[in-house]
Amino acid sequence: DAGITQSPRHKVTETGTPVTLRCHQTENHRYMYWYRQDPGHGLRLIHYSYGVKDTDKGEVSDGYSVSRSKTEDFLLTLESATSSQTSVYFCAISESSARPPYEQYFGPGTRLTVT
Amino acid sequence: QKEVEQNSGPLSVPEGAIASLNCTYSDRGSQSFFWYRQYSGKSPELIMSIYSNGDKEDGRFTAQLNKASQYVSLLIRDSQPSDSATYLCAVKSRERGSTLGRLYFGRGTQLTVWP
Numbered sequence: 001d002a003g004i005t006q007s008p009r010h011k012v013t014e015t016g017t018p019v020t021l022r023c024h025q026t027e028n029h030r031y032m033y034w035y036r037q038d039p040g041h042g043l044r045l046i047h048y049s050y051g052v053k054d055t056d057k058g059e060v061s062d063g064y065s066v067s068r069s070k071t072e073d074f075l076l077t078l079e080s081a082t083s084s085q086t087s088v089y090f091c092a093i094s095e096s097s098a099r100p101p102y103e104q105y106f107g108p109g110t111r112l113t114v115t
Numbered sequence: 116q117k118e119v120e121q122n123s124g125p126l127s128v129p130e131g132a133i134a135s136l137n138c139t140y141s142d143r144g145s146q147s148f149f150w151y152r153q154y155s156g157k158s159p160e161l162i163m164s165i166y167s168n169g170d171k172e173d174g175r176f177t178a179q180l181n182k183a184s185q186y187v188s189l190l191i192r193d194s195q196p197s198d199s200a201t202y203l204c205a206v207k208s209r210e211r212g213s214t215l216g217r218l219y220f221g222r223g224t225q226l227t228v229w230p
Contacts, residue, residue: 033217042203042220042222044220045218103149103161106151108157108158109157
């Protein structure tokens, strides 16, 4: 998984509770991404980061926030979890976005269930 | 919204046959194209990237790109049961006014290779 870990790997939480997912990389890549994957929707971008403290929204950012205080760590927070946020969450990294190589590599994923 | 369309499948081929996976995209300005393989319960794994029109071969895999037709395909020769997975097409497009790009994913094509 290209030096990417995610924690926790599985989590069950109740509606209304805050949840933080962590992505850690050892590749020193500048760009980091959070996706969610749901049946019938494929992979959808939540937020991404293009440097320490530099983040931007993706297509499904409502209800999520992110932080990146170090190159190696990218945190995804669900401020108040809802059942619609039950999903598999993937972190990805890439060396570059503005010029080749553009390849993104994915972490192992976190399966989140909101009851 | 930039669209990436794939045949939903499932696609079923016998062992040793050629599997052909297709993908079309809506953004004519897209420059980079990727194929990911995803086994059930696992994360997407990059298997091919292609940037120029024509064919790119890597072992049993061949990616084909036709930018004029906005079409990219993946051929798997001598298909093996271990190739059974979902194949995701991803296209890199830039947001208007930004030098950064992001990946847009198709919903994937499920391939089954039977012995």
